[in-house]
Amino acid sequence: PQAVRERADTLHQQLDDANYQYYVEDDPRITDAEYDALLRELQSLEAEHPELKTPDSPTQRVGAAPAERFEEVTHAVPMLSLDNAFDDAELAAFVKRVADKLECDGDTLAFCCEPKLDGLAVALVYENGRLVQGATRGDGRTGEDVTLNLRTIRSIPLKLRGDSIPPLIEVRGEVYMRHSGFEALNDRARENGDKVFANPRNAAAGSLRQLDSSIAAARPLEFCAYQVARLEGEDDAHSHSDYLKRLRTLGFRTSPLLDVVKGERGVIDFCHRLGEQRNGLDYDIDGAVIKVDSLRDQRELGFVSRAPRWAIAYKYPAQEQTTT
């Protein structure tokens, strides 16, 4: 009946908006209890009218029965690793190398900088705005299909938002666990005599490798997008930061600490500032990622062997990890 379908559509919209407000805008408008009540109402509607239970429904985040094993996925665009810089001189050398190759003044060059989350990289493929595949990085060329586990992460949209949804987009980002979620998980594990994780990165990796997605659904996993790997359809982006803005409008969280700075001075100041904020963050970072912002310049610089010439990771010394 039409009224039921309209109610279901309204509930979809309200639940998707609530996720967007909570995870992308970091500005929740409804309480968890209100969210759960809307979800329960949709679940009961779908129980009465199974045709309403579409794959992109917020009720369909926890997958079907556990899989036997993970399918292998070959990435259409390899997931490259980053060259490292360990001090200011190496950062300065990166900026100089880029400026020389582009034959421009390094001090006017724009760099997009963000924290390097210490989680695990995944690739998400959306066709006509629907999440169709999610895979781990693996060796950079082939990874594991962990779609069912990624669907359980509420900061990963099942359906893209807005009115300029591309026919195809592949989004890269980091799956990670916050300290708060990690401590709670380990407390529960100790109480139940389950395996205790050494650090949030291992906990996130272990959770994504679960064949039973209801286990992943019970883990406090989060996602932060950092790159558009493929895009078909309208694309008027001139810079990497344009892509990151577009990812937010499509419904993805990007780093709130993102900044576009100019030249060697801007890059070094960003890395020092982030280094001072590091111990106060509720998640682990192992560095900063510095990228030439202009897409034209990125294309001109290309890649060397495995890592892009247009990006570098500035690394911090390992933190004294409190082995809980």
Ligand SMILES: Cc1ccc2cc(C(N)=O)cc(O)c2n1
């Ligand atoms: C190109 C590239 C590769 C790995 C990355 C990894 C991270 C990260 N771990 O946060 C962020 C980025 O912007 C990255 N960008």
